[in-house]
Amino acid sequence: MTAASTQGSVTDLEYDPLDPDVKQEPYPYYTVLRAKEPVKWLPTLQAFSVADYDNIDTLLKDGQTYSSAQFWPELLGEYDPVPEELPMISTDPPDHVKLRKLANKAFVPTKVAELKDRTYQIANELIDDIIAKHGQKGEFDWAWEFTALYPVTVIAEVLGVPTDRRGEFKVWVDLILSAANRAAYGPEKLAEIEDAKVKTRDFFEKLYDERSAKPGDDLISTLISTEVGGVTMTRSQVLSMAVVLLIGGVETTTNLLGTVLVELKRHPDVYKRVRADHSLIPALLEEVLRYNPPVQIIFRHTTKDTELGGVAIPKGSAVMPLLASANRDETKFESPDVFDIDRKIDIPLMSFGQGPHFCLGSYLSRMEARSALEVAFSRFAELDVISEEIHWIDSYFARGPHTLPVRYTAA
Numbered sequence: 001m002t003a004a005s006t007q008g009s010v011t012d013l014e015y016d017p018l019d020p021d022v023k024q025e026p027y028p029y030y031t032v033l034r035a036k037e038p039v040k041w042l043p044t045l046q047a048f049s050v051a052d053y054d055n056i057d058t059l060l061k062d063g064q065t066y067s068s069a070q071f072w073p074e075l076l077g078e079y080d081p082v083p084e085e086l087p088m089i090s091t092d093p094p095d096h097v098k099l100r101k102l103a104n105k106a107f108v109p110t111k112v113a114e115l116k117d118r119t120y121q122i123a124n125e126l127i128d129d130i131i132a133k134h135g136q137k138g139e140f141d142w143a144w145e146f147t148a149l150y151p152v153t154v155i156a157e158v159l160g161v162p163t164d165r166r167g168e169f170k171v172w173v174d175l176i177l178s179a180a181n182r183a184a185y186g187p188e189k190l191a192e193i194e195d196a197k198v199k200t201r202d203f204f205e206k207l208y209d210e211r212s213a214k215p216g217d218d219l220i221s222t223l224i225s226t227e228v229g230g231v232t233m234t235r236s237q238v239l240s241m242a243v244v245l246l247i248g249g250v251e252t253t254t255n256l257l258g259t260v261l262v263e264l265k266r267h268p269d270v271y272k273r274v275r276a277d278h279s280l281i282p283a284l285l286e287e288v289l290r291y292n293p294p295v296q297i298i299f300r301h302t303t304k305d306t307e308l309g310g311v312a313i314p315k316g317s318a319v320m321p322l323l324a325s326a327n328r329d330e331t332k333f334e335s336p337d338v339f340d341i342d343r344k345i346d347i348p349l350m351s352f353g354q355g356p357h358f359c360l361g362s363y364l365s366r367m368e369a370r371s372a373l374e375v376a377f378s379r380f381a382e383l384d385v386i387s388e389e390i391h392w393i394d395s396y397f398a399r400g401p402h403t404l405p406v407r408y409t410a411a
């Protein structure tokens with residue numbers, strides 16, 4: 001039985017990403033879209049959604065027609081700490097290629113792999129804090145007390161943020177991330193976001209000066225000095241890259257680690273196997289990334305009149321590739337609605353996007369998520385989500401549990 005047919009007739013589901021039922025469980029709606037209208041006009045968002053793997057792949061690989069330029073300004077609005085410089089994620093070819101080459105060089109897997117020991121250490125320290133606070137046995141909120149803190153601490157480490165500034169840093173990052181929902185906030189909250197924006201800018205300006213004068217082995221130092229074809233990044237480009245790493249790398253990995261425990265609650269047989277054999281953790285992560293990914297939707301705008309899947313799309317249209325739907329495309333994945341950590345996947349998942357903007361942090365996020373789970377499964381003899389009912393964050397493009405109370409026993 002497909003997920004769609006568990007919720008009623010396949011044909012009676014009308015996709016509107018803003019509908020609370022869709023936000024809670026979007027997958028049956030994606031099934032209907034792929035079957036009936038892979039490219040569909042959405043009146044509430046004034047955008048075209050694209051639901052099938054091949055059309056998403058095509059559009060993401062065509063950065064000339066499907067531009068990313070409006071993505072960042074729309075996400076952060078006036079709360080971008082580096083407004084004078086569009087970041088890499090919002091740059092189109094050919095400029096994007098130059099920036100991406102520099103970033104790739106600074107972010108190579110060997111460099112990221114050097115962080116592995118620190119990720120174990122960070123996960124262990126957070127779990128020490130949890131046990132110190134709640135005792136050897138009890139309950140805590142996995143989403144807030146572990147997954148919300150861990151990726152931001154790893155990124156702080158990557159960027160070379162001094163340990164004594166990390167508390168403030170976490171507060172600023174959360175506030176800047178919340179600018180995506182600025183339309184819903186009153187003046188008090190907006191003033192806090194503005195303050196975080198100014199402090200973040202200030203902080204990175206000073207860090208830039210320090211690292212230029214005295215380079216360390218952190219990413220800011222590497223970004224400052226990296227050269228491709230005699231070209232280095234400008235000061236604004238380095239600052240902008242630091243901010244994009246924060247925005248791109250924090251909430252996504254937080255949500256992935258939250259959803260992993262949700263899926264383990266729903267699939268106790270899998271949990272039992274992974275508990276007994278930690279070498280299954282990478283396969284578990286891949287299946288969670290496919291089945292219930294942290295980034296459901298990304299955004300593009302057309303630079304000219306075009307056509308996709310037989311649908312005419314005028315110049316200047318907003319287009320939303322539904323990445324999470326591509327991962328359930330029945331023409332690409334066998335029994336896509338089945339959660340199966342043993343499945344053989346022979347095409348790229350869409351979870352990290354595709355084409356020129358393919359996630360710079362895919363290697364880092366997989367590595368840090370793996371370390372976190374290895375540590376958590378070793379340190380907790382019992383770690384179980386308490387409730388069957390999951391409250392997902394209130395977003396139509398990001399997905400992860402808002403809170404996740406767990407019962408635990410320290411090992």
Ligand code: HEM
Nearest residue numbers: 088089248249252253256295351352353357359360361365
């Ligand atoms: C599970 C975790 C993650 C997921 C699901 C994820 C997802 C994505 C997706 C879907 C894109 C494509 C955006 C687009 O095409 O518009 C992207 C791009 C990007 N991500 Fe990630 N990401 C994750 C973790 C990270 C981490 C840890 C970092 C960095 C520390 C990071 C940095 C970036 C950057 C810089 C880009 C832009 C690349 C470019 O424009 O060339 N991401 N990510």
